[in-house]
Amino acid sequence: MPKIVLLGATGYTGRLTAEVLTARGAAPVLAGRNGPALEKMAADLGGARTAVADVTDPASVRALLDRGDVLVTTVGPFLRHGRPALAAAIAAGAHYIDSTGEGPFIRTVFEHDDQARAAGAGLLTAFGFDYVPGNLAAGLALREAPTAARVDVGYFIESPGTSGGTRASMAGMLFESGFALRSGQVVAERTGAHLRSFDVGGKRLTGTSIPGSEHFALTRSYPNLREVDVFLGLPPLAAQGLRFGSRLTSVVARVPVLKRGFNDALARAVKGSTGGPGAEARGRTRTWVVAEARDDAGKSLTSVTLAGGDPYDFTAAIMAWAAETALGGGLLDSGALGPVDAFGLDALHTAALDAGWTRHPAAPTS
Template structure:
């Protein structure tokens, strides 16, 4: 096993032998990039390196933060797929900031997204760019919202909905969902990000001519678009679910919020979930992923709630998209394509038009209005 050298900027995939990490390493290899493969299992790392035609490997474990910090030098790009991020994500984030490296992750966990954006001042001082939730969660929504707001610059509200047909989930995704069960959500209200219960709102979106129900969730869109559109007063992000499931989700979130107010009970349930829902159990195969269809709809609205602009994108499997867009972003960051340092959204980091080109190249299509 070859330790990562510090003789030039490099891309490190941390969690490379996990489901999303492996897909991302494969996507980088397809782009002609040989990343450093990092994780805690030397045998699995060597096996993946051989499958990719040879790559450097390095052992690192979140239980030993110094081993994660040793992966990086200034100007490197760290892609972290080590989840659940609320449980395991902080060592990689801190390592990137300490090294002055750039950071991307694949989280969809709202509380961790908030943690990353709270490191903005620290990232600017370090010269690091932090790009959290840089996958299906939540790049397409940031793009669609940015385009809708550009078409309607007078808008003060943005609403984004994510929808999937025939979705598969990895063990890491299920563990992340379980880990968020007792955590607070948030939303943008009166121009400020405030705590708000996940599932507090249910609404319907028009998705390719069909009304579909969705329930509110925390996302990076609550933080990112306000950089370019400081006049925004409200932002909501939604996850599409059948109406009975959305109502059940809302009721479940109310119950979880009540249980979370009793610390001993909350801790006991969290321990039970950690033991029951394992993260490293693989994910859907290629055939299953080929059946998945996804949509993202963003609406820009005025102060009275009237729609001013709508942007819709559709694509295939979320895991394939996540790997492709992470690989593109890591390569672009390594090549000097970042526009600024700090904790940024996708559009602020790369520019709206560049981001749209990358999303289309990753297999997504923008649909004409109407």
């Protein structure tokens, strides 16, 4: 009988996801490398199956899966640890969902589109706060402005907390290339190459350009799109700092021995499994995503603003929903999928509303 397998269950995001799945009545198999920790967690959740698997032993990950299963993986940084789970899902003909926010790994998943289609598997990458809300907001904007040729998406967080895994992922991307959608094609572009401001609840907030899943995913449902940019909200000085810092790291990245040395040093210095913000801290966090659709001339056609709570809570909730829906045959296609073409705009919107997101009126920006 098909099942949900949660790999990385004892990690910070993994535990939150396991709690949501259990609360929804699902019975995930809790998988990870620490058997005693898995057994304790299973007991804490009222009983669950467990399985020991380690991404450094790809065969152990492959052994978790059968055709029709759903693999949810939170094992990051994904650039270092993500490929074995991806390969195992495709080989098994299982559906795959991950929590990455790492642009280069998102590209890797979409590069496996043909293999996944041949296997009958659906691949859903970056299926959390990074980058489901932006895909949803853009889809709602494009429903209102179907002739739009450009979409800009901005992510903004107030009172954020970060987990060890998030910090490790951010460190791992310092020397990696960014990308953007230009003339209908995803092309390399330095992270932080562009700054722009958005109207968020009557305030003008600054964002700096980053790679996201929107660049790959949106054109599948909206083939008229020619340009997509995704921005991360930062204070103006921090945004400028990222912009200029990315110029320096892009120089280092061109020298393989330097890039490897810096990445190894960062991997030693920034550990992933160090927990994250507690429930009280997460309760103080607020998030907004803005999507603006423009025409060929750059004229704003419509703007959609969505507001939510903590990114980690949303990631756990939306991955749990996606896993249950996929297990029940609710995927609309196979291959590497964006959130909209995986489930449809209306179903995705309903799931986001159930996870605490709301739509707010927003004035078009210039």
